[in-house]
Amino acid sequence: MKTLKEYVEDLKRVCRENELRITPQRLEVYKTIVRSTEHPSAEDILKKVRKRIPNISHDTVYRTLNWLVNNKLIFQVGVVNGVARYDGNLKFHFHYICDNCGTVGDIFHQDESFADFSTIVPRNFSVRNILLEIRGLCKDCKN
Ligand SMILES: [Zn+2]
Ligand SMILES: [Zn+2]
Structure with a gap:
């Protein structure tokens, strides 16, 4: 950190x-x-x-x-x-977002290969940024 x-x-x-x-x-x-x-x-x-x-x-x-x-x-x-x-955290990570209350949480993945999308983007496409949002409901909103 x-x-x-x-x-x-x-x-x-x-x-x-x-x-x-x-x-x-x-x-x-x-x-x-x-x-x-x-x-x-x-x-x-x-x-x-x-x-x-x-x-x-x-x-x-x-x-x-x-x-x-x-x-x-x-x-x-x-x-x-x-x-x-x-x-403000520029370390590569993803987010999970609650659609109801708007909580945004961080997901730091240990396995770097998980974040390797180079095999699925079209050939010669140059990747600048990858955003992954997992949307749903948090524990509190689900209950
Ligand atoms: Zn919520
Ligand atoms: Zn974050």
């Missing part, structure tokens, strides 16, 4: 490469995501960041999220109940 300090180093590096300043807003949005294991939505992130930066705008949070995704510092997990969710 990466430490928060190491994550922040990643952010600093990407900011340097893009000749951008590390604003407190950018830093706080990023930290909020990498500290969470709950795959927060933009609204969740906004609520948390506002505790530290009360006047941060909705727009700034959305713009920052897009910027972080485009720079591969975080990724979008998928859309749950119409809302995009975000993940």
Whole structure:
């Protein structure tokens, strides 16, 4: 597991490469995501960041999220109940998602061959990213 300090180093590096300043807003949005294991939505992130930066705008949070995704510092997990969710853990993993309450859980697979889809994609197709979502109902929602 990466430490928060190491994550922040990643952010600093990407900011340097893009000749951008590390604003407190950018830093706080990023930290909020990498500290969470709950795959927060933009609204969740906004609520948390506002505790530290009360006047941060909705727009700034959305713009920052897009910027972080485009720079591969975080990724979008998928859309749950119409809302995009975000993940700061870049280690290759899959997700299980409850369609009812929107819980998004991580699946880290030990067997690397499980994640080798090279044999089933068309020849000469170059794979950039693989997303696997297992959808269903969590224990609480099933009962
Ligand atoms: Zn559920
Ligand atoms: Zn995840």
